[in-house]
Amino acid sequence: MRILVLGGNGFVGRAVVNDALAQGAEVTSFSRGLSGTPLPAAVTQLTGDRETGDYDALRTGEWDAVVDLSGFRTRDVDQAMAVLGDRAGRYVFVSSHAVYVRDLPAGTDETAPRREPLRDADVLTNDTYGPCKVACEDDVVERYGGRATIVRPGRVTGPGDSSGTALYWIRRGARGGRVALPTKPEAPLQLVDSRDVARLITRLVADDRSGAYNAIGPDSTIAELIRTAADLSGTSVDIVPVPFDAVPPRFPLIDPESEWGERRRNPAKARAAGMPVTPLRTTVADVLRWDHDRGTPPLDIGLTPDQEEQLLASH
Numbered sequence: 676m677r678i679l680v681l682g683g684n685g686f687v688g689r690a691v692v693n694d695a696l697a698q699g700a701e702v703t704s705f706s707r708g709l710s711g712t713p714l715p716a717a718v719t720q721l722t723g724d725r726e727t728g729d730y731d732a733l734r735t736g737e738w739d740a741v742v743d744l745s746g747f748r749t750r751d752v753d754q755a756m757a758v759l760g761d762r763a764g765r766y767v768f769v770s771s772h773a774v775y776v777r778d779l780p781a782g783t784d785e786t787a788p789r790r791e792p793l794r795d796a797d798v799l800t801n802d803t804y805g806p807c808k809v810a811c812e813d814d815v816v817e818r819y820g821g822r823a824t825i826v827r828p829g830r831v832t833g834p835g836d837s838s839g840t841a842l843y844w845i846r847r848g849a850r851g852g853r854v855a856l857p858t859k860p861e862a863p864l865q866l867v868d869s870r871d872v873a874r875l876i877t878r879l880v881a882d883d884r885s886g887a888y889n890a891i892g893p894d895s896t897i898a899e900l901i902r903t904a905a906d907l908s909g910t911s912v913d914i915v916p917v918p919f920d921a922v923p924p925r926f927p928l929i930d931p932e933s934e935w936g937e938r939r940r941n942p943a944k945a946r947a948a949g950m951p952v953t954p955l956r957t958t959v960a961d962v963l964r965w966d967h968d969r970g971t972p973p974l975d976i977g978l979t980p981d982q983e984e985q986l987l988a989s990h
């Protein structure tokens with residue numbers, strides 16, 4: 676099996692590369708070569724830039740599948756598809772759960788309504804990212820038909836997740852003490868382990884499956900995430916709910932209650948296709964170990980210990 680990973684040196688891409696190598700695939704990665712640490716020597720690395728339309732490195736070669744993790748606007752997928760044509764047997768587009776309309780009830784699956792497509796946007800924001808992914812999905816399905824596969828991850832974490840979103844709460848639990856939580860402890864989460872997303876992708880390729888798949892993790896809650904990290908670190912926490920508006924907007928993993936249904940999507944289709952379910956405890960343990968090994972660099976997300984202490988003093 677020959678797999679071309681667009682964005683193989685990114686967070687999720689690296690998990691796909693590792694899983695594909697473990698399955699015995701020949702792996703090629705295409706990127707600007709700027710992100711992350713070096714990839715394994717077995718990976719053929721090609722350099723280009725989707726922003727400037729530089730796909731020269733992809734003008735030769737044949738792959739059983741391309742896995743696109745760096746497509747965000749229609750021009751990205753359109754240019755890649757034009758260059759690759761039928762030299763790629765299957766096009767796996769890594770989309771997002773952000774394609775779905777907001778405020779859906781709990782339990783919806785891949786047939787849930789999507790947002791209106793947007794073909795381009797100067798800046799990707801909460802309002803444009805999902806609609807741009809919708810338009811990309813449509814273009815990929817139109818060009819590759821039954822050879823198109825769409826994977827829609829929820830919030831992903833795992834070793835290598837430097838975004839800080841889940842890591843803020845994992846570190847916070849590990850530190851122990853009084854934790855300021857700007858939501859209810861039972862706020863739902865379905866964090867998915869990057870290695871489970873990767874396994875789903877390599878299975879879909881191996882089994883030649885088309886269609887859309889929600890890649891989401893086990894049901895948990897924000898309190899479970901914090902307590903799991905505390906337990907694994909030998910600390911204990913006292914979770915103190917604080918008002919939603921007492922912290923900056925877009926606080927990591929904190930959404931209004933009206934959006935909680937988005938954290939209880941139905942993962943049955945992906946699981947039936949072979950997506951494993953790494954227990955939250957394993958994911959958190961592996962993130963803590965990875966973060967420790969890289970020297971726990973400062974995060975520019977969430978509250979600093981001083982800010983949190985001040986907030987707790989007034990609640």
Ligand SMILES: NC(=O)c1ccc[n+]([C@@H]2O[C@H](COP(=O)([O-])OP(=O)(O)OC[C@H]3O[C@@H](n4cnc5c(N)ncnc54)[C@H](OP(=O)(O)O)[C@@H]3O)[C@@H](O)[C@H]2O)c1
Binds near residue numbers: 705706710745770831
């Ligand atoms: N992480 C999540 O929680 C999450 C959730 C839902 C969906 N997703 C989707 O999963 C995909 C991967 O996400 P991620 O978190 O792994 O992202 P990431 O770590 O930022 O990786 C992005 C990858 O794209 C490459 N890239 C960026 N700009 C490029 C350019 N102009 N030309 C060529 N390559 C470029 C990067 O390599 P270079 O910098 O070396 O070019 C890197 O390999 C994305 O499509 C994202 O929308 C992620």
